[in-house]
Amino acid sequence: MSETTEKDLYAVLGASPSDPVQELRRRYQQLALQYHPDRLGNECSSEAESGVKKFLEVDAAWRLLSDQSTRRQYDLQRRARELKQDWPVDSTVCLDDMTWDEDDCVYTHSCRCGGRFSITEEELEEETQRKQEDVGEKEKEEEQHREAVVCCDTCSLSVYVIKDVKS
Structure with missing residues (x-):
């Protein structure tokens, strides 16, 4: 099988x-x-x-x-x-550098094509938890940031979004 x-x-x-x-x-x-x-x-x-x-x-x-x-x-x-597949990532963006859209309750970042990358705080947390379950307990404790790959809503580009977690 x-x-x-x-x-x-x-x-x-x-x-x-x-x-x-x-x-x-x-x-x-x-x-x-x-x-x-x-x-x-x-x-x-x-x-x-x-x-x-x-x-x-x-x-x-x-x-x-x-x-x-x-x-x-x-x-x-x-x-x-x-x-789990590797996406072609265009760049890394810090969540703090993204724009908070109060109407949609999402963080956004403009793409070079004119589209936008968007992610909610909950989506970022869920993706981080999923990745932590994959790597195991030891590495989970060492994890100091949240991360997710976010695709553009218009083209095929994606960015790696990170948020540093302060201890």
């Missing part, structure tokens, strides 16, 4: 995470018919071998995504991987 979880199982089925289970079933059936070993005949070619591998991959994806609880667990793991 570890090999299957490295790949996007929705992509294996040619589906999207928002598709209902009926759509996943339809896509699975189409691919299973296309790559089933019985349809490939008794050929020992590399084409038949890759077809069998594809069939096994499709079958494993369907087995995991067809069950509601395993699908939910997979979706959570998938989302966690997305959040």
